[in-house]
Amino acid sequence: MKRVIVNYKKLNKDILNLLVGKFPDGYSDSDIISFKNHQNHTIEAVEVKTNDTIYLVKISERLAGVMQDHDENTSNIKVPEAVTKEQVRDEVNFDV
Numbered sequence: 856m857k858r859v860i861v862n863y864k865k866l867n868k869d870i871l872n873l874l875v876g877k878f879p880d881g882y883s884d885s886d887i888i889s890f891k892n893h894q895n896h897t898i899e900a901v902e903v904k905t906n907d908t909i910y911l912v913k914i915s916e917r918l919a920g921v922m923q924d925h926d927e928n929t930s931n932i933k934v935p936e937a938v939t940k941e942q943v944r945d946e947v948n949f950d951v
Contacts, residue, residue, distance in 0.1 A: 856904075856907060856908065856909055857907065857908050857909070858908070858909045858910075858911060859908055859909070859910050859911070860892075860898065860900065860911045860913065861910055861911065861912050861913065862912075862913050862915075863912065863913060863915055866912065870903065870910055870912065873903040873904075873905070873910070874901070874903055874912060877901075877903050878901065882901050882914075886901050886902075887899050887900070887901060887914060888900050888901065888902055888911065890911075898911075898913060899913070899914040900912055900913050900914055901914060
């Protein structure tokens with residue numbers, strides 16, 4: 856399994872979804888992983904996983920805000936229920 860260190864500025868929607876799903880109320884100190892990078896700088900990150908990758912998302916003051924904004928934006932999206940062929944047929948004008 857590969858490990859990828861990601862800065863919050865480079866997060867894509869998939870990783871943001873993983874973060875918000877794993878930490879819906881935000882992360883706590885016990886969720887933070889600390890390690891040294893190749894330049895011997897201490898990095899603090901939170902971990903989310905996919906089937907083949909472990910993402911270590913660097914902690915910053917702005918990460919929590921980005922996660923909250925993303926969660927608020929996606930929670931307002933209305934997901935439609937399944938539509939039957941009959942409903943589509945009734946609403947689509949094929950004579951155009």
